[in-house]
Amino acid sequence: xxxxxxxxxxxxxxxxxxxxxxxxxxxxxxxxxxxxxxxxxxxxxxxxxxxxxxxxxxxxxxxxxxxxxxxxxxxxxxxxxxxxxxxxxxxxxxxxxxxxxxxxxxxxxxxxxxxxxxxxxxxxxxxxxxxxxxxxxxxxxxxxxxxxxxxxxxxxxxxxxxxxxxxxxxxxxxxxxxxxxxxxxxxxxxxxxxxxxxxxxxxxxxxxxxxxx
Amino acid sequence: xxxxxxxxxxxxxxxxxxxxxxxxxxxxxxxxxxxxxxxxxxxxxxxxxxxxxxxxxxxxxxxxxxxxxxxxxxxxxxxxxxxxxxxxxxxxxxxxxxxxxxxxxxxxxxxxxxxxxxxxxxxxxxxxxxxxxxxxxxxxxxxxxxxxxxxxxxxxxxxxxxxxxxxxxxxxxxxxxxxxxxxxxxxxxxxxxxxxxxxxxxxxxxxxxxxxxxxxxxxxxxxxxxxxxxxxxxxxxxxxxxxxxxxxxxxxxxxxxxxxxxxxxxxxxxxxxxxxxxxxxxxxxxxxxxxxxxxxxxxxxxxxxxxxxxxxxxxxxxxxxxxxxxxxxxxxxxxxxxxxxxxxxxxxxxxxxxxxxxxxxxxxxxxxxxxxxxxxxxxxxxxxxxxxxxxxxxxxxxxxxxxxxxxxxxxxxxxxxxxxxxxxxxxxxxxxxxxxxxxxxxxxxxxxxxxxxxxxxxxxxxxxxxxxxxxxxxxxxxxxxxxxxxxxxxxxxxxxxxxxxxxxxxxxxxxxxxxxxxxxxxxxxxxxxxxxxxxxxxxxx
Numbered sequence: 001x002x003x004x005x006x007x008x009x010x011x012x013x014x015x016x017x018x019x020x021x022x023x024x025x026x027x028x029x030x031x032x033x034x035x036x037x038x039x040x041x042x043x044x045x046x047x048x049x050x051x052x053x054x055x056x057x058x059x060x061x062x063x064x065x066x067x068x069x070x071x072x073x074x075x076x077x078x079x080x081x082x083x084x085x086x087x088x089x090x091x092x093x094x095x096x097x098x099x100x101x102x103x104x105x106x107x108x109x110x111x112x113x114x115x116x117x118x119x120x121x122x123x124x125x126x127x128x129x130x131x132x133x134x135x136x137x138x139x140x141x142x143x144x145x146x147x148x149x150x151x152x153x154x155x156x157x158x159x160x161x162x163x164x165x166x167x168x169x170x171x172x173x174x175x176x177x178x179x180x181x182x183x184x185x186x187x188x189x190x191x192x193x194x195x196x197x198x199x200x201x202x203x204x205x206x207x208x209x210x211x212x213x
Numbered sequence: 214x215x216x217x218x219x220x221x222x223x224x225x226x227x228x229x230x231x232x233x234x235x236x237x238x239x240x241x242x243x244x245x246x247x248x249x250x251x252x253x254x255x256x257x258x259x260x261x262x263x264x265x266x267x268x269x270x271x272x273x274x275x276x277x278x279x280x281x282x283x284x285x286x287x288x289x290x291x292x293x294x295x296x297x298x299x300x301x302x303x304x305x306x307x308x309x310x311x312x313x314x315x316x317x318x319x320x321x322x323x324x325x326x327x328x329x330x331x332x333x334x335x336x337x338x339x340x341x342x343x344x345x346x347x348x349x350x351x352x353x354x355x356x357x358x359x360x361x362x363x364x365x366x367x368x369x370x371x372x373x374x375x376x377x378x379x380x381x382x383x384x385x386x387x388x389x390x391x392x393x394x395x396x397x398x399x400x401x402x403x404x405x406x407x408x409x410x411x412x413x414x415x416x417x418x419x420x421x422x423x424x425x426x427x428x429x430x431x432x433x434x435x436x437x438x439x440x441x442x443x444x445x446x447x448x449x450x451x452x453x454x455x456x457x458x459x460x461x462x463x464x465x466x467x468x469x470x471x472x473x474x475x476x477x478x479x480x481x482x483x484x485x486x487x488x489x490x491x492x493x494x495x496x497x498x499x500x501x502x503x504x505x506x507x508x509x510x511x512x513x514x515x516x517x518x519x520x521x522x523x524x525x526x527x528x529x530x531x532x533x534x535x536x537x538x539x540x541x542x543x544x545x546x547x548x549x550x551x552x553x554x555x556x557x558x559x560x561x562x563x564x565x566x567x568x569x570x571x572x573x574x575x576x577x578x579x580x581x582x583x584x585x586x587x588x589x590x591x592x593x594x595x596x597x598x599x600x601x602x603x604x605x606x607x608x609x610x611x612x613x614x615x616x617x618x619x620x621x622x623x624x625x626x627x628x629x630x631x632x633x634x635x636x637x638x639x640x641x642x643x644x645x646x647x648x649x650x651x652x653x654x655x656x657x658x659x660x661x662x663x664x665x666x667x668x669x670x671x672x673x674x675x676x677x678x679x680x681x682x683x684x685x686x687x688x689x690x691x692x693x694x695x696x697x698x699x700x701x702x703x704x705x706x707x708x709x710x711x712x713x714x715x716x717x718x719x720x721x722x723x724x725x726x727x728x729x730x731x732x733x734x735x736x737x738x739x740x741x742x743x744x745x746x747x748x749x750x751x752x753x754x
Binding site for chain 1: 293296307317397401433436550554555594602608612614
């Protein structure tokens with residue numbers, strides 16, 4: 001598997017904006033969700049070098065390459081605020097440090113890998129090198145990466161990245177998901193049925209991965 | 214007796230569109246620490262709340278201490294995945310073994326209502342065979358009680374939740390008090406695929422109101438069952454048992470973390486519990502203690518309650534505490550359709566089959582699995598997609614296809630094994646107590662079951678017209694860890710949940726279950742607690 005490919009997610013749900021429905025959400029939910037679209041708060045957990053490395057890594061994992069006009073999801077800030085608050089998933093592997101320390105340790109290691117390959121910190125490495133370095137960790141599968149179980153490092157990175165990215169209304173709009181549904185609920189359930197505020201997929205038979213199979 | 218005469222909870226909730234009876238909480242009885250109450254319960258989830266309600270009704274002076282908040286669905290819960298993180302028990306825990314089991318959102322609740330606040334809502338019964346797997350199939354363990362002894366309590370709890378579903382043809386065939394819900398896209402796909410293959414699948418059984426029950430309204434098919442039901446349609450003890458308990462003089466003491474059970478070193482009887490609230494250490498005296506902290510925290514509390522009389526941990530003279538902890542293998546298989554399924558529209562729990570639940574002599578494995586709709590929301594779905602190895606642009610592309618996918622989950626009866634257990638880690642939590650270390654490893658039978666369940670799910674989805682299927686290996690639920698047995702060499706408690714070691718100490722949660730079947734455990738945990746409560750209230754102990 002790889003992180004390569006085009007932008008097959010663009011324009012599948014033309015005109016669909018999750019925030020259009022925000023006036024119909026309950027206030028408590030709206031407060032929580034809309035706060036994610038505010039200007040991100042200052043970084044608290046990561047040090048400056050860690051922040052640069054983590055930002056590059058998280059944007060890479062979530063396919064955010066600063067493409068023209070893209071509404072960016074502040075994944076770095078979202079992960080940082082979780083780590084600053086000690087908001088873990090409620091467990092750690094016995095062969096990994098607790099999450100905050102695991103993040104710090106793995107960012108140092110990733111920078112070290114980048115210096116070896118590209119002669120720069122990870123954040124300053126060319127995109128192709130960044131992708132190669134990250135892919136190398138995934139490819140180790142059940143092997144070891146600098147003494148840490150690579151699969152558990154991969155799990156840490158992708159869990160935090162995906163949880164942050166797919167918590168954001170911009171990401172929901174891209175996948176056709178309308179977000180909060182209280183107190184409204186749904187009236188038209190069933191295959192092929194849409195609510196008035198939902199937008200159908202413009203390319204329903206273009207399974208973006210079928211060509212890869 | 215009608216359900217309202219036995220349990221008035223649903224009628225004690227407001228009917229004005231808000232979800233919490235604040236007056237009932239404000240007027241709640243409050244015991245002093247120095248009162249020797251009849252029973253102190255540790256944990257106010259599925260097992261603890263049923264005990265609380267039953268014994269309050271019996272006139273006992275009873276309080277339940279819970280480490281988490283006393284939730285108000287209106288102000289504490291959101292219709293959002295990431296925003297529901299506070300519903301999970303996320304204090305530190307260490308996971309180990311060859312197949313470590315993630316905790317938190319997967320299986321661990323926090324606050325009054327317990328894990329049922331964020332469970333999907335499936336409430337199947339166990340099958341009669343689950344109570345004698347050792348005798349019937351030569352694997353697992355026999356319970357010290359049989360299915361017919363539990364049946365009346367199943368019936369009671371099904372009425373109190375109440376459960377909606379089609380007539381159930383498996384196990385001990387039975388009906389449900391409420392008709393099945395209409396299904397959404399995911400349920401439709403499951404029924405279509407199963408129908409083509411001749412596999413019987415049924416709608417339900419779910420503890421989600423279909424119609425109106427007391428002042429609890431009809432489900433609005435919002436799809437956020439796992440984030441806490443803001444509607445009060447999905448059952449959790451917060452709304453099904455706690456209101457009636459309060460109305461009968463029980464106390465719920467939230468934000469009270471029990472740290473140790475005290476035992477008199479001369480008499481060997483429990484004296485009460487040490488707990489921390491508002492940063493202060495306190496002690497609640499009680500004539501009897503019931504532990505209902507679920508399969509990780511219950512063994513941890515017993516181990517953390519070591520004393521000179523119990524140097525290896527309370528009730529652990531025979532090294533049984535924390536052992537035989539079970540999780541169900543829960544492979545999750547999704548299928549892709551050109552039509553839009555939009556599985557997030559409708560409750561994730563819709564349709565199940567138990568056609569593969571029992572041992573099939575033609576197979577090379579024992580016991581079986583059930584299959585249910587699961588309908589993950591975007592973050593959980595991203596975990597499924599990322600497990601295929603996708604990241605970056607490939608992940609984004611795959612995810613943009615979300616509306617086209619249907620998703621099924623298997624529940625495989627992984628076997629109880631002594632080495633799958635909770636012990637204490639070197640690391641300490643914010644109370645200064647050693648945290649739980651949960652080691653888990655699968656056996657060959659477990660792996661064979663997961664493969665078989667995946668293969669059946671792939672078959673159903675292909676039969677329904679899926680052009681591609683993808684699977685993630687997961688776990689679901691917890692039970693065991695302080696199991697009931699015939700004697701103290703094989704378990705921690707007897708058939709009524711009374712510990713072998715301490716005569717006035719009971720365990721009334723999922724940790725007492727000796728086997729897990731392929732059924733979601735909430736209903737069985739409640740039924741077992743109701744049986745223990747009945748036994749105590751009748752003075753039979």
